[in-house]
Amino acid sequence: MNRPLEITSLTKIFQTASGPYVAVRDFELKVEPGEFVCLLGHSGCGKSTVLAMIAGLQRATFGGVCIDGKEIDEPGTDRGVVFQAPCLLPWLSAVDNVALATGQAFPEYTRQERQKQARKCLELAGVGEAFDQHPAELSIGTQQRVSLARALALDPRFLLLDEPFSMLDSFTRFDLQDTLLEAWEQSRKTVVMVTHDIDEALYLADRLVLMTDGPGGRVGDIIDVPFRRPRQRAEVLEHPAYYTLRARIIRFLEEHATPQEVRLAS
Ligand SMILES: Nc1ncnc2c1ncn2[C@@H]1O[C@H](COP(=O)(O)OP(=O)(O)OP(=O)(O)O)[C@@H](O)[C@H]1O
Ligand SMILES: [Mg+2]
Incomplete structure (x- = not known):
């Protein structure tokens, strides 16, 4: 029952008018039960595609996602999903x-x-x-x-969140982040959350998974977040490691930005 969520060689190829497009290539990750993981990366690197495959809303082209050794091929009530727009x-x-x-x-x-x-x-x-x-x-x-x-x-055992707070103003976003943390502290569900917001990721997550830019987005770096729990926003912001980690993430994103012309050509 308490085995990790295992993502192995996860690859997604979309058929488009201009030919096949490899959105995600060989994405590998294990998420431990009760862990809070944030997925960060440039727009279009494949974050939502990875989350949709974990949710069972999209099928992998190669590789797959396993829960308790069973490959996911459809949505299930063991996975609760929240999208960017309320729906x-x-x-x-x-x-x-x-x-x-x-x-x-x-x-x-x-x-x-x-x-x-x-x-x-x-x-x-x-x-x-x-x-x-x-x-x-x-x-x-x-x-x-x-x-x-x-x-x-x-x-559900898993909460899958795709930029759930990105449409909110920053004060409302802070409130919702605290609500999510409280709910998570109480239930210790396994969370995989996509976000663009570095500060949000550092405040919420146990681990940050940084994706390389597309085409062929995959795991480029994984960062352990050392701040103790339960977290207080002010305490996290004042932690000596905060700005070092922030700088490391920004450096990664700068190094892995694919120029627009290369992206359009692929
Ligand atoms: N159904 C589809 N058909 C063709 N291409 C698609 C499809 N869905 C996504 N893509 C492409 O796959 C790539 C990854 O898309 P995805 O939505 O997963 O990115 P993302 O990292 O979530 O981006 P964002 O941060 O903007 O939400 C993008 O280039 C996108 O255009
Ligand atoms: Mg997305």
Whole structure:
């Protein structure tokens, strides 16, 4: 049961109008149970493609992703996914959006039990008074909290997050990062999160996986994040290793930036 998530030789080739495009090539990673990993890299390097293959939303061309030795070939309730945009069902209230997910993972629950579980997850995700409101009535930040609650409602082993906070202003983003950390401290789910934001990655993750630029994006470097938990933002910012690690990440990204003309030609 407690084996790592194993990603081996993961490769994705897209067929495009101008021929095959190798988005990801030989991506290798093991993620330990309960670990929080952030995936960082330039736009287009293949982060979302890797996450989509872990989620089972896309099939690998070669290689694969294994959970407990079993290769993933479809989505499952063991993996809760949150995307950049909230994607809630507009005709359902916040609590019903979340209860729908609870029903998928726990079909044996009565309607009352689903609602109870959904409310618990909404509370954990910091959705205060908005349980009965519809997505259009909620701010993007609150909608994204509901999305997080919906993923948590599956009680999944894995949380897969694709830039979940990138549409938010920085204060709301800080709030949501703290909510995510609290939820993670309580549940210790295994998290794989894609982000563009170096400070966000350093604040949240146990390990940072830096991807080389595409085509053929793969793991270029892995950085252990040494800050103790539970984390306080101010303490992390004042840690002597913070700016050294930040500089290392920026240097990596500068060294692995593929010039636009090379990318377009491939
Ligand atoms: N369905 C598809 N068909 C063809 N090419 C695709 C498809 N999906 C993604 N790609 C290409 O694969 C590469 C990797 O895309 P991906 O979305 O995984 O990048 P990313 O690292 O998540 O970028 P961003 O940071 O901008 O979200 C890109 O060049 C993209 O154009
Ligand atoms: Mg992406």
